[in-house]
Amino acid sequence: MKNTIHPIVVFLMFRINWKKLLPIGAIITITFALLQTKMLPYQLMTPNSSLPNTNHFDTNLKSQLTPLIGDKQPEAIKMGPVTLLNSSGQLVQPIEVVQEKVKVTQRRYQIDVIKPNISMKPSSSFSLSASERRHKRYLRDIKKLSPYEALVYAKKEIDSVSVSIDDHDPNLYSPLFKNVSIFERSYELMELILKVYIYPDGKRPIFHNPYLRGIYSSEGWFMKFMEASRQFVTKDPEKAHLFYLPYSARQLQRAIYVPNSHNIKPLSLFLRDYVNKLASKYPFWNRTRGSDHFLVACHDWGPYTLKEHEELTKNTIKALCNADTSEGIFIAGKDVSLPETTIENPRRPLRNIGGKKTSQRPILAFFAGRMHGRVRPVLLKHWANKHKNMIISGTISYKTSQIHMKSSKYCICPMGFEVNSPRIVEAVYYECVPVIIADNFVPPFNEVLNWSAFSVIVAENDILKLKEILEGIPIKRYLTMQHNVKMLQRHFYWNRSPVKFDMFHMILHSIWLSRLNQIQIPTSS
Ligand SMILES: *[C@@H]1O[C@H](CO)[C@@H](O)[C@H](O)[C@H]1NC(C)=O
Ligand SMILES: *[C@@H]1O[C@H](CO)[C@@H](O)[C@H](O)[C@H]1NC(C)=O
Ligand SMILES: *[C@@H]1O[C@H](CO)[C@@H](O)[C@H](O)[C@H]1NC(C)=O
Ligand SMILES: *[C@@H]1O[C@H](CO)[C@@H](O)[C@H](O)[C@H]1NC(C)=O
Ligand SMILES: *[C@@H]1O[C@H](CO)[C@@H](O)[C@H](O)[C@H]1NC(C)=O
Numbered sequence: 132m133k134n135t136i137h138p139i140v141v142f143l144m145f146r147i148n149w150k151k152l153l154p155i156g157a158i159i160t161i162t163f164a165l166l167q168t169k170m171l172p173y174q175l176m177t178p179n180s181s182l183p184n185t186n187h188f189d190t191n192l193k194s195q196l197t198p199l200i201g202d203k204q205p206e207a208i209k210m211g212p213v214t215l216l217n218s219s220g221q222l223v224q225p226i227e228v229v230q231e232k233v234k235v236t237q238r239r240y241q242i243d244v245i246k247p248n249i250s251m252k253p254s255s256s257f258s259l260s261a262s263e264r265r266h267k268r269y270l271r272d273i274k275k276l277s278p279y280e281a282l283v284y285a286k287k288e289i290d291s292v293s294v295s296i297d298d299h300d301p302n303l304y305s306p307l308f309k310n311v312s313i314f315e316r317s318y319e320l321m322e323l324i325l326k327v328y329i330y331p332d333g334k335r336p337i338f339h340n341p342y343l344r345g346i347y348s349s350e351g352w353f354m355k356f357m358e359a360s361r362q363f364v365t366k367d368p369e370k371a372h373l374f375y376l377p378y379s380a381r382q383l384q385r386a387i388y389v390p391n392s393h394n395i396k397p398l399s400l401f402l403r404d405y406v407n408k409l410a411s412k413y414p415f416w417n418r419t420r421g422s423d424h425f426l427v428a429c430h431d432w433g434p435y436t437l438k439e440h441e442e443l444t445k446n447t448i449k450a451l452c453n454a455d456t457s458e459g460i461f462i463a464g465k466d467v468s469l470p471e472t473t474i475e476n477p478r479r480p481l482r483n484i485g486g487k488k489t490s491q492r493p494i495l496a497f498f499a500g501r502m503h504g505r506v507r508p509v510l511l512k513h514w515a516n517k518h519k520n521m522i523i524s525g526t527i528s529y530k531t532s533q534i535h536m537k538s539s540k541y542c543i544c545p546m547g548f549e550v551n552s553p554r555i556v557e558a559v560y561y562e563c564v565p566v567i568i569a570d571n572f573v574p575p576f577n578e579v580l581n582w583s584a585f586s587v588i589v590a591e592n593d594i595l596k597l598k599e600i601l602e603g604i605p606i607k608r609y610l611t612m613q614h615n616v617k618m619l620q621r622h623f624y625w626n627r628s629p630v631k632f633d634m635f636h637m638i639l640h641s642i643w644l645s646r647l648n649q650i651q652i653p654t655s656s
Contacts, residue, residue, distance in 0.1 A: 273323060278372045285320040286650045292316045302632050304618040306584050306611075314579045314640075318632070321643045327363050328371035330409055337382045337401075343477035346553045347381045349452065349469055349634070350429040352480075352625045354379065356635040357427075359628075363639065373423055373646055374415055376447070378405070380428035380436060395432055399439035406443050422446040422649060425642050429469055431549045434460040448645045450638055455550045457571040465648070467641040470575040470623060470634065473553040475529075480625040486537035486562035489613055495520040496566065496601055497539035499527040500554075503547035506568050509594050510545050521598065536561040540609065541587065541601055546572065555586075556623050564612045566601070568594065576622070576637050578644055585615035 276284060292313050305311035333339065341355035342348065354377060357364070365371050387398050410416035416424065425448035428434075433451045437444045437460065444460060454461050454468035461468075474480050486492075495518075502508050502525065514523040522535055523543070536542050542558035546569035555574070558565040565586045567574060574582045582588065589600060604612075621630075622637050629635040 270323075278326070278370060281324045282372060282647060282650050283652060285317075285324055286647050286652055288320055289313060289317050289647065290652070300632075302621065304615070306615055307581060307619055307622075308579055309581045317644060317647070318636075318640055321640055322362070324372070325363055325639070325643050326365035326371050327357065327360075327373045327375050328365055328368040328415075329358060329375045329377050330413075332409060332412070333378060333405060336379075337386050338378050340379060340382060342379055342381060343480075344474055345381075346471060346473050347429040347452070348474040348477075349472050349625075349638075350379055350381065350427050350433075352472075352474070353427045353450070353469075353635060353638055356629050357639070368413065368415055371415075371423075373425055373448075373642065376406070376409075376424060376426040378402070378426070378428075380430035380433040383436065384430055384432060395435055396439070398432065398436040402436055402443065403439040406440050416442075420446050422448070423646060424448070425450065425645075427469060427638065428452070429471060434458065448642055450642060452551045453549045454573045454575075455571050456573060461573070463573045464578065465645055467638065467645060468551075468573045468575045468577055469638060470556050471551045471553040472556045472623070472625065472634075474625065480627065483533060484560045484620065489540075489610065492538050492540045492563075493520065494522055494535060494539040496541045496543055496597070497522045497535045497563070498543035498545065498554075499524045499532050499535070500545075501526055501547070504545075504549075506545040506591055506594070507547065509591075510543065510568070510597075513595055514597060518598065533557075533561065536563050539563050540613075541566045543568065543597075545569065559585075559616055559619055559623050562613065562617050562620075564609065564616055566597075576641055578641055579637075580619075580622075585612050585619055587612075 273281065273284070299305060299311055299315055303311055303315060308314050339354075339358065341351035341358075343351045343355065357375060358377065368374070383398050383401065387401055388395065389397075406416065406421070410421075421442040424446075426433075426437075427450040428436075429452040431453050433453050434449070434455075437447075437449070448466060449461065450467040450469040451461055452469045452471045454463075454466070456463050476482060496514075498510065499522070500507065502511070511523060511525070514521055515525075517523075522539075536557060540563070542554060542561070542563040543566045544552045544554040544558060546552065550569040550572035552569075555565050555567065566589055567582075567586055568589050568591060570591045574580075574586070574588075587601070587604070589597060593600065622632060622634065624630070624633045625635070626633050
């Protein structure tokens with residue numbers, strides 16, 4: 132007996148790695164739990180955030196859209212607790228599971244979903260309130276609209292935002308926005324309506340291969356979240372409002388550019404051929420000549436590699452870090468200025484955020500970096516080693532640079548070879564007011580954000596007056612701007628999975644807005 136037990140005990144204690152088994156066990160449990168949720172006899176509640184805001188539902192519009200969306204005016208409703216059916220007694224176990232699923236939703240999109248109250252007495256079976264039913268019908272009716280009708284509806288809704296309501300989403304700070312009411316409405320409609328079709332065509336490493344590290348990483352992070360999005364992606368191109376060209380400009384450079392050749396034409400030819408292939412394989416490109424298609428490219432060459440295809444250059448919605456209006460490729464208002472972000476560690480994209488208190492920021496202005504482009508040499512010539520409260524220098528270590536940004540009032544963000552700089556977003560992360568010196572640059576999300584509320588824009592010709600300009604800003608105004616910078620941070624975060632109003636959603640929203648701007652509302656007779 133002892134002889135047989137001994138090896139089993141040894142096996143259990145030493146051979147099995149219990150630490151490894153635990154997570155496996157957990158995964159199996161969760162999988163079973165999720166499978167059970169799918170079989171629940173009722174639906175999870177619709178997230179609150181997609182509720183229509185009736186205040187904006189103009190009566191005129193209502194009558195125009197009546198044939199489209201039914202005659203009942205949708206109403207903003209308060210979600211009641213979920214009524215649980217427990218007559219079968221089967222629900223005792225799955226209740227926990229429901230909560231778990233709800234939690235996941237909350238983390239990903241920060242949506243307030245009301246958790247079921249387990250101790251609540253079941254009311255007369257499965258009763259939805261009248262307003263809930265109306266809301267469900269409203270969502271169903273929206274889904275019935277063709278993509279074009281839905282865009283017309285959204286456009287009308289946004290155009291008819293008239294009352295500036297004070298009860299905004301608590302995550303929105305109105306001084307940051309040109310018009311927060313319009314932004315909020317447009318964002319809600321995006322969540323409600325927008326579907327993107329991602330072309331499956333194109334091979335790795337250039338396509339479908341998000342690269343998440345370094346200064347061009349925003350194109351990769353966008354791609355990662357876009358391709359993973361259950362909310363915004365449709366597999367049915369007939370349902371799409373937008374078509375995504377899923378390539379990385381940086382990977383294109385790495386795969387095709389011949390080092391030191393100074394010739395990017397092969398890259399442009401590659402993209403031209405890709406687009407022509409899509410245009411002959413599918414009907415979608417020719418339908419709008421590419422104007423409901425979009426690309427997201429952070430690499431400096433993003434705009435130049437489009438040049439061999441006229442429709443791609445002119446019609447496609449381009450989210451570019453190199454948002455330079457002087458070159459005739461990036462068009463302000465139509466194209467989207469993509470933020471440039473330095474990601475050192477893709478596992479911890481939000482590392483090191485924050486900075487010193489205002490009273491502990493002795494440095495008036497800070498810049499360090501390479502002498503790229505036309506602005507930086509002028510900046511250094513005039514301001515390097517001139518004043519002890521201004522640190523303007525050539526390259527220093529990234530770490531030291533971070534420390535200085537956290538202790539400076541203003542962080543100078545001069546253009547390099549191209550107009551954008553990852554310093555702008557870094558300044559925001561380190562709670563330092565950005566000072567942008569780059570004529571012809573359209574700052575990120577300029578269509579919705581009011582950059583004068585949290586940054587200083589200095590003309591290249593005024594570099595000699597830099598100190599005078601910064602010292603001329605009253606302390607009260609500085610404090611307001613710095614506070615605004617802190618409130619702005621959430622809109623520039625790459626969260627490990629997307630959160631409402633974060634960078635992923637801001638980029639997508641700007642693309643959505645650009646698409647809506649193409650819609651001409653048919654004039655009613
Ligand atoms: C529903 O569940 C509650 C609490 O678990 C229980 O008291 C009640 O009898 C159940 N109702 C039915 C119809 O099974
Ligand atoms: C749950 O419902 C019961 C009965 O309606 C109520 O007494 C209790 O306060 C509720 N609990 C919560 C957390 O809302
Ligand atoms: C926002 O736009 C709406 C509609 O044009 C207008 O009524 C409102 O006053 C604007 N709000 C601000 C703060 O500009
Ligand atoms: C789209 O237009 C191009 C050139 O105008 C043509 O070669 C292509 O076959 C067209 N695609 C379709 C699907 O008809
Ligand atoms: C933008 O912010 C500036 C500075 O706070 C303010 O003067 C201006 O009125 C704002 N513009 C809009 C459109 O809100």
